[in-house]
Amino acid sequence: MMNLFDFWLAHTPILGILIPAFTAFLLVLLGNPGSGSLAHDWRQPWRRGISLISVLLGLITAITYLIQASSGQIFVYQLSEWSAPFGIVLVLDRLSALMLVLTYALAAPVLWFASKEWDERGRYFHAMFHFLLMGLSGAFLTGDLFNLFVFFEILLIASYVLLLHGQGKARFQLGIHYVTINLLASALFLIGLGMIYGSVGSLNMADVTRLIPTLAQDQHKLAVAGGLLLFVVFGIKAAMLPVGFWLPKTYAVAATPVAAIFTIMTKVGIYAILRVNGTVFQDALSQKIxxxxxxxxxxxxxxxxxxxxxxxxxxxxxxxxxxxxxxxxxxxxxxxxxxxxxxxxxxxxxxxxxxxxxxxxxxxxxxxxxxxxxxxxxxxxxxxxxxxxxxxxxxxxxxxxxxxxxxxxxxxxxxxxxxxxxxxxxxxxxxxxxxxxxxxxxxxxxxxxxxxxxxxxxxxxxxxxxxxxxxxxxxxxxxxxxxxxxxxxxxxxxxxAAAPILKYIDQTALQIGDAKLYERAILKTDVNGEVISIQPFDPDYLPETKYSGENEDPNAHYIPYVISEKTLKGEHISEYKQRQIKQQEIHQNHVNGETELKPMEQ
Structure with missing residues (x-):
């Protein structure tokens, strides 16, 4: 039992994304005949059962995340054991836990209703429903701006299919309209990310927050412009004026359960405005505009x-x-x-x-x-x-x-x-x-x-x-x-239950405004307490690996801080690299007055 609990803690919060992802893939592999045959297909009860069990499991997971986050601790999951900002991280805090609970609290009754009749009116309803949940969960949990774009695209692709569920001329016409608007928004999203990365050199949210005030004037303005471009994108998703005229007609033609679950879609845009424009771009110019x-x-x-x-x-x-x-x-x-x-x-x-x-x-x-x-x-x-x-x-x-x-x-x-x-x-x-x-x-x-x-x-x-x-x-x-x-x-x-709920929400609002708290939780520091983040990015820099020969790596001493201990001792870190790491660590200690520099053995 303790091993299961340890496994759960070790893989928080990636399980919140994997549950709907694996469910969606399983439902796709289960196959799906034409909509006219679904009522008599022997696999339909299996689809409904798997789908409902997965949503209930997701709801339980979200509630446990809410309980974990209520302590105030920020949980960070390093994908492939690479630390931020070099690797992509998932971040579970009070806000992301709250949004996950809201998502599944809405999804459970809507899916239960849809599983009686509506899911027979089109193909792959349950699979697309869980791809939508995967995109929503990922968007709420990611700590990386590009990963936010990826999860946006996952949930949008699923929403395209769900909007057309049940077919019909009106759904097809407004579906084309909806897809066109969101493709334009996605293009603007990528342009904004390019502007931010080109000026800041990082897309990790905590790292971008830390670096923006340190930029030169021209780079700073370019980063702010990228952030404001993202604001337009998130505004399209949130359906704010003047880019929200599409919502009433589009949602009006969607199938009843689809329209119900789509009410969380606009909140993803609002969440992104708060998470990115409200807390990442905290500099005076961004906030003023x-x-x-x-x-x-x-x-x-x-x-x-x-x-x-x-x-x-x-x-x-x-x-x-x-x-x-x-x-x-x-x-x-x-x-x-x-x-x-x-x-x-x-x-x-x-x-x-x-x-x-x-x-x-x-x-x-x-x-x-x-x-x-x-x-x-x-x-x-x-x-x-x-x-x-x-x-x-x-x-x-x-x-x-x-x-x-x-x-x-x-x-x-x-x-x-x-x-x-x-x-x-x-x-x-x-x-x-x-x-x-x-x-x-x-x-x-x-x-x-x-x-x-x-x-x-x-x-x-x-x-x-x-x-x-x-x-x-x-x-x-x-x-x-x-x-x-x-x-x-x-x-x-x-x-x-407004009293305990408001207490949690008040603490959430306090937490998301504390940039230093996220910096300490997400970013790594070296022996001198400096954040490990190579800025600005050097295009001529080539790290030495097992397969690239023996090249000098001036940043070798950072490696123990950004990968796990097991990976550090693994076969992919060559002996030459190990010697470089050791020498540079000795050199750093010497700079701090702790020892003398010793030459690296050749």
């Missing part, structure tokens, strides 16, 4: 979202616009750049993700009971489960609009409290209050159309409308209502 633009962007996004919701013609688009409004609220909190505001942003982020997912699931329930009217805002016959649906809609409206005593209200109160010593306090308070009022009006309009103005069903059996109404289901789609209730229960628990 970012905060100058982030507040007006947040205010406009929040207002645009709620105004769009007022004019929406479909329930699914209404939800998309409300998501835009909530994104604006979070960006407002991030723009204040203080611990209290960041804490409010994180609390509201969790709330907005879960409530939006519940709302998309409710859209599926409503659509199933309105027949040809679907989710369009048109007067239609009363739904067969109108009381249950109306009560669920009313509760979602209260939570999403930010009315007391629910989580949306608490999140906005925390945000308003954080404005005490912030410039433009009046603008922030006025916008938050106006958006809340308009949200209530928007929900009232929707409820008026869907429920209060609903007509009595046709009673004449000779009419076509009577037959059309009778064939509509008497119950919600399998597991649809129960999945909604699970998410709403989670949100109620979220506000009831």
């Amino acid at each position: 970012l905060m100058t633009w982030l507040l007006p962007i947040g205010l406009l996004t929040s207002l645009y979202g709620v105004i769009g919701a007022l004019g929406a013609d479909r329930l699914r688009r209404f939800v998309g616009f409300m998501i835009l409004s909530s994104i604006g609220t979070i960006l407002i909190a991030l723009s204040m750049s203080n611990t209290m505001a960041w804490s409010a942003a994180l609390y509201y982020l969790v709330h907005s993700t879960l409530i939006a997912a519940a709302f998309y699931l409710l859209c599926g329930w409503i659509t199933s009971q309105r027949g040809e009217f679907k989710d369009h805002f048109k007067i239609a016959p009363k739904m067969k489960q109108d009381k249950a649906i109306a009560a669920t809609f009313f509760l979602i409206a209260l939570i999403m609009a930010g009315l007391p005593p629910f989580s949306g209200f608490l999140g906005k109160i925390l945000l308003l409290q954080a404005t005490a010593d912030v410039a433009y306090q009046g603008w922030i308070i006025a916008t938050v209050l106006i958006v809340s009022l308009l949200s209530i009006i928007a929900f009232t309009r929707v409820g008026f159309i869907l429920f209060w103005r609903a007509t009595a069903p046709e009673n004449d059996q000779k009419e076509i409308a009577y037959t059309a109404y009778q064939i509509l289901p008497n119950q919600a789609p399998a597991r649809n209502d129960k999945s909604i209730y699970l998410l709403l229960t989670g949100l109620i628990v979220y506000v009831v």
